[in-house]
Amino acid sequence: MTKVVVLGDLNVDVVAVQSTSLALGSDTAARVSLLPGGGGANVASWLAKAGVEVTLVGRVGTDALAPVALSGLDGVDLQVVRDPEHATGTCVVLVAPGGERTMLPDPGANDALAVEDLPPLEGDVLHVSGYALLRPGSRSAALTAIERAREAGMKISVDPASSAPLGNDPVFLQRIAPIDLLLPNADEAVVLGPQIDVPEVVVKFGANGARWTNGVETVVGRAVPVDEVVDTTGAGDAFAAGFLSVWPHGMAADALAAGARCAAKAVTRVGSRDA
Template sequence: MTSTRYDVVAIGNAIVDVLSKADDAFIAERALNKGSMQLVFSMDEAEALYAAMGPGVEISGGSAANTVAGISALGGRTGFIGQVADDQLGHVFAHDIKAVGVDFTTEPRPGEPSTARCLILVTPDGQRTMNTYLGASQFLPEAALDLGMIRSASILYLEGYLWDPEEPRAAMRAAIAASREAGLRVALTLSDVFCISRHRGDFVALIDNGDVDILFANEAEIISLTEQNDLEGALAAIAPRVPLLVVTCGADGAMALKDGERVTVKAEPIDQVVDTTGAGDLFAAGFLHGQARGLSLEQSLTAGAVCAAEVISHIGARPVADIKALVEARLG
């Protein structure tokens, strides 16, 4: 294995998030699937929804980008690979991710389509309904991969959302091959039930081929992947087939299953859930940072729970408090 320069290198959608508060009636009027993510397939559709939204806050986002931003905030060394356009939002994304200490070297793509954006509606119960226009992010080519960056990581982290478009899917397969040659671990987050419904066969094949060392999912996603009726059935079906399975269960905490052992932690208490955007992303940040630094499963799960609790206590998918200090205080 090559010497490691990075704890985690991630490949994912390069997106600028636009967050706005909305009520349930707004969600229902537009037949949106509350608490989930749906794709917006045209710029016109994205502009119409944006015009109907209330005042918004623009924050650079994207699931895997949020995760490596969190790892960087924890003191980890990270890199990110994702496609932006050569436009204003693309420049905003590049500036923001570099500003939080993440190495980002992917060249912007000239011309149309524009940089991806995610219109996030946050209801009073803290649930987020995401409407994503993928734009340039779905055109990440294999040629854009920084193989030197990938091969010098401890863990390669892949975003399930990006598996949908053909071009980045091929790039991610090439990244997996490079990771295998370099002897590093590959982590995959399933991202959303809609991704699984479209690509269940591919995800299962990656697992059964031994291409996934760490699999992240929430309860609904792992049930969907295994086509079981309940969580316990899903765990029994998939845990023996992946070296490390990590499942988040919302307010019920999270668990990790490895070599027949199950480790669980409770969710960290907070005063109020304000916005669940990024909860899974920051949980993955804490867990992966712990694993890259050689922490136990329980310590890694606890770090993930602390990071998730911080991010759901405010608007936005990136931490605002010192999560490094919070994790260190919690772990003792």
């Protein structure tokens, strides 16, 4: 059985599903929910639902939001530190009609993840959410985890996380090389551009599917059609989990298909975790 260690954010998402386009400077009717989120926790949740043995490494506060961030993680081995000084990470998510989301994150305790928080790393894959690498507070812990996983013979997967902060980090991939798998979306791939020199790359194109390549072969995977896209929050995390559930011991086409199935489930509901 595949065993994956995930290092990354645990958040509470304040999700506002807008009834119309955002009326700047005025009011826009919305349905607002308080839901668990965070790139690392989302991937771990979807992996557990796929029957993968998964450990989540992260950090939350000791506040009332921590139990919300930790919900929906049944079956996940939680190696999560409680931070007495920093609040649990929070992200305001604005979901426009059609499902496109805009995020306003406050990392909170996520940015205080320390080398001392790392458990022994054992498994087939270490998957790191790029937020942990982009933020200076958690970067040392994330880089140390990658180094230890490499020494332990684990494969290393990284999701670059977000195109805007990547634009301010011109050595993102050089800092973490070598890794085995990169999982950017189309915008992130454009920003990284010539940085990308990784054995395997999967570029996610949303409704247009995904493309895997190892530099010699290329496999294109189709998205799974859905009747209605409700919320794209966490769809990339769901895809990553589906892909990783097959990737270490399977074919690229099968991994792409598994990713597409998880992503299709994700976009048909509000929030980023499988219910």
